[in-house]
Amino acid sequence: MRETLLLLHVTTGAAGLLLGPLWLAARLRDRRADGAAAAYLVAVLAVARTGAALALLAPGLAWLAAFGLLTGVLAVSGALARRRAWPHWRSVQPHLLGGSYVALTTGLLVAQTGSPLAWVLPALLGQVPIALAERRLAAAAVPA
Structure with a gap:
């Protein structure tokens, strides 16, 4: 069972990492x-769910299940922000969707390297594209 979950987790994580930039482009x-948006959301929700299940199956790693839940919430909230025209969605959406992608990247780097930097580096580097997306959305809202 663990091997099947792990295979699904890796496959959906890779799909999310590939689909995120496609959606953005x-x-x-x-x-x-x-x-692309729907496929990204499905991939993120699947990787979050399988990640939470794997964390709950491993002794001492149950605390990681919260990251799976948070990643899914970020992705779905980011998608809904624009669709439902939340107040200030142009400021909020890049942080939510960017946060979900940063979480995917963090998971990959932590799993591959085990380095403490892997927990921080994606969040730091992710601030630049998130800020650029926020700026682009704000500029689009200003009437020409």
């Missing part, structure tokens, strides 16, 4: 990209 070209 489509949005930068002013395309809706509903398919």
Whole structure:
């Protein structure tokens, strides 16, 4: 069972890491990209769920299940922010969706390196594209 969960976890994590930039690239070209968005959300929710299950199966790692839950919440909230036109969604959405992608990247780096830097580096480096996305959305809101 653990091997099956791990295979699903790695596969959906890789899918999320590939789909995130595809969705972003489509949005930068002013395309809706509903398919990429839906696929990204499915991948993130699947990797979050399998990650939480794996954490609960491993002795002493149950605390990691919270990261799976948070990653899923970030992705779904980011998608809903724009769709539901939340107040200040242009400021909030890049942080939510960017946060979900940073979580995927962090998981990959922690699993591959085990380095304490892997917990911090993705969040630090992720601030630049998140800030650029926030700036782009804010500029788009200003009437020409």
